[in-house]
Amino acid sequence: MSKRFGSLPNWWFRNEVLFSELRAHQTGEGIASMKCLLALSVLIDFYTKDVSVSITEIETITGLSRPMVIKGMVKLEYLGVISVDKNNYRNNYKLIVTKDDSRWAKVPSDMIRKQLKTISNRGTAPFVALKIYITLLSLRYKNEINVKISHEVIRNYTKVQPNQIRAGLDVLFSCSMIHLLPKEENTSNVYKLIGV
Structure with a gap:
């Protein structure tokens, strides 16, 4: 029986190390890096943050x-x-885990195990989708399942072009990883993370 949540230390999200280095001209490498990171987050031991795992298991x-x-x-x-x-x-x-930033994001284990492989390994839209998904996970507050965020804030965190955000969100919608909730006029969008 798998655990309900994985633990994803995300200091690199706040200091922008990862997303600044995963660039659109190398989408394949970026997609692979983010998929491996999400896979590790649901496999690792919650306390030690490590796991002994084969490449085949990560492939699966x-x-x-x-x-x-x-x-x-x-x-x-x-x-x-x-x-x-x-x-x-x-x-x-x-x-x-860094000494000055031990915060982490909760990653829905069943969702990642079932749906991560359905995201294409090629193209800009899947690349952007994974950046957005990790951003939503990282910005989610405690036990909340919704994240209120504007496209501008998504762009600032993910370092993607404004015209790419919609395509990335569409990938997450089609994989049933997030839902867009109704919003009030002139407010930011509200996204529901499925499986959390």
Whole structure:
């Protein structure tokens, strides 16, 4: 039986390390990195933030090919988001927690295990979708299931072009990972995170 939530340390979200480095001209690598990060978040031990897992298991959750899983993990390690111990039969991955920022996002385990692989591994829209999804998870307050946020704020966090946001949101809508809730006039959109 899987746990209900994964734990995603996200200091890199607040200091913009990850999203500034995952750029639109390398969408494949960016998609792989974000999918691997979400997969690790639902596999790791809540307290130690590490897990011994095979590349095949990551492939199953993410829908990525073996070379792209490796590429995504290499990028995350290069950026200091994870550390990797390759001394055993199965690699041991640890999500890095910084001393000055130990906050984390709750990631819905069942949703990631079922739906992450349905997001395409190619193209700008899936790349933007994953950035938006991680942003919504990171901005969600405690046990709230809704996040109120404008397109401008999404753009500021994700570093994507304004005209790409709608396509990214459409990917998340079509995968049933989020819903857009009715809003009052002249207010920010409200997104419901499914599975949380």
